[in-house]
Amino acid sequence: xxxxxxxxxxxxxxxxxxxxxxxxxxxxxxxxxxxxxxxxxxxxxxxxxxxxxxxxxxxxxxxxxxxxxxxxxxxxxxxxxxxxxxxxxxxxxxxxxxxxxxxxxxxxxxxxxxxxxxxxxxxxxxxxxxxxxxxxxxxxxxxxxxxxxxxxxxxxxxxxxxxxxxxxxxxxxxxxxxxxxxxxxxxxxxxxxxxxxxxx
Amino acid sequence: xxxxxxxxxxxxxxxxxxxxxxxxxxxxxxxxxxxxxxxxxxxxxxxxxxxxxxxxxxxxxxxxxxxxxxxxxxxxxxxxxxxxxxxxxxxxxxxxxxxxxxxxxxxxxxxxxxxxxxxxxxxxxxxxxxxxxxxxxxxxxxxxxxxxxxxxxxxxxxxxxxxxxxxxxxxxxxxxxxxxxxxxxxxxxxxxxxxxxxxx
Numbered sequence: 001x002x003x004x005x006x007x008x009x010x011x012x013x014x015x016x017x018x019x020x021x022x023x024x025x026x027x028x029x030x031x032x033x034x035x036x037x038x039x040x041x042x043x044x045x046x047x048x049x050x051x052x053x054x055x056x057x058x059x060x061x062x063x064x065x066x067x068x069x070x071x072x073x074x075x076x077x078x079x080x081x082x083x084x085x086x087x088x089x090x091x092x093x094x095x096x097x098x099x100x101x102x103x104x105x106x107x108x109x110x111x112x113x114x115x116x117x118x119x120x121x122x123x124x125x126x127x128x129x130x131x132x133x134x135x136x137x138x139x140x141x142x143x144x145x146x147x148x149x150x151x152x153x154x155x156x157x158x159x160x161x162x163x164x165x166x167x168x169x170x171x172x173x174x175x176x177x178x179x180x181x182x183x184x185x186x187x188x189x190x191x192x193x194x195x196x197x198x199x200x
Numbered sequence: 201x202x203x204x205x206x207x208x209x210x211x212x213x214x215x216x217x218x219x220x221x222x223x224x225x226x227x228x229x230x231x232x233x234x235x236x237x238x239x240x241x242x243x244x245x246x247x248x249x250x251x252x253x254x255x256x257x258x259x260x261x262x263x264x265x266x267x268x269x270x271x272x273x274x275x276x277x278x279x280x281x282x283x284x285x286x287x288x289x290x291x292x293x294x295x296x297x298x299x300x301x302x303x304x305x306x307x308x309x310x311x312x313x314x315x316x317x318x319x320x321x322x323x324x325x326x327x328x329x330x331x332x333x334x335x336x337x338x339x340x341x342x343x344x345x346x347x348x349x350x351x352x353x354x355x356x357x358x359x360x361x362x363x364x365x366x367x368x369x370x371x372x373x374x375x376x377x378x379x380x381x382x383x384x385x386x387x388x389x390x391x392x393x394x395x396x397x398x399x400x
Contacts, residue, residue: 004265040251047244051237065204
């Protein structure tokens with residue numbers, strides 16, 4: 001005997017979520033059942049609602065339930081700094097900090113010759129259009145320190161600098177709390193390159 | 201800026217699931233978003249369906265999407281052995297083994313004087329009614345080896361034995377792969393009590 005079919009379908013779907021294995025998917029589904037059918041139905045309708053209402057900001061590509069996201073609408077944001085990220089979820093990581101007051105642009109991916117992704121598949125045209133807004137003075141490339149991220153940053157830097165724009169890249173080096181002994185060579189070499197004068 | 205409200209509602213609900221923290225709830229929700237709204241809506245409708253269709257077996261109390269579950273309906277099951285468990289989810293644990301061919305009865309909880317749960321709140325009457333089926337020859341109490349489980353087992357054994365029924369309890373002792381050195385005293389004492397002759 002297996003689980004009743006409708007329950008098994010839920011377990012199978014939960015199991016596709018990141019970090020959820022067979023056992024925890026079953027535990028989640030059973031937990032919902034134990035809470036009563038209301039709990040399960042509630043989560044169901046929340047998901048359905050979110051699926052219908054959450055999309056991408058027309059202007060920057062971040063997640064939003066409005067045509068233009070709250071960051072793009074926020075007049076208190078610094079219009080001079082634009083952070084370019086690969087994915088909409090990356091915006092959330094920076095916003096979690098609550099420190100950065102500029103705006104964002106989501107590329108929708110990274111250039112990846114190995115996976116056949118070229119600049120044409122990214123929102124480069126939209127980015128260039130966005131840059132016609134002459135308030136922007138600095139473009140911060142916040143792309144993953146991976147092969148694809150490096151390739152995309154290099155490509156973008158070339159294009160944007162040729163337009164006379166100031167292009168920076170977020171710092172790379174040892175993560176806080178880590179140990180020199182366990183750092184890989186590339187990280188160490190980037191950390192050396194990124195060294196700064198200590199201000200006392 | 202926070203997540204769009206409908207997305208935050210999903211994250212909040214996911215976070216109530218067992219073993220899901222703030223970060224993994226957000227990761228799950230974002231994963232669903234990235235998969236496209238279809239994936240999120242799909243999970244939503246599966247949950248809604250399951251909430252409507254999955255209930256408890258009229259006969260044994262296990263999860264089912266029919267009035268009587270597939271185990272109770274299965275004529276190849278041994279009618280002589282009835283395993284009494286506390287929760288519907290316990291049935292799944294035994295069925296996962298695929299070795300036991302008897303049937304089950306779900307008590308719906310354990311006697312717990314500390315939490316004010318007495319025999320009246322459990323399905324004792326339903327169990328006794330089920331035992332009018334004279335095919336049942338052995339009742340296996342498969343209750344947690346906790347204080348409440350022990351109390352319930354002792355109470356049930358007294359009642360059922362007074363009816364002239366054979367009552368057994370699942371074995372208690374060291375779990376497979378564990379280490380004597382780290383076993384608690386009660387487990388060790390149960391393991392000693394439960395010792396068996398090695399058949400060679």
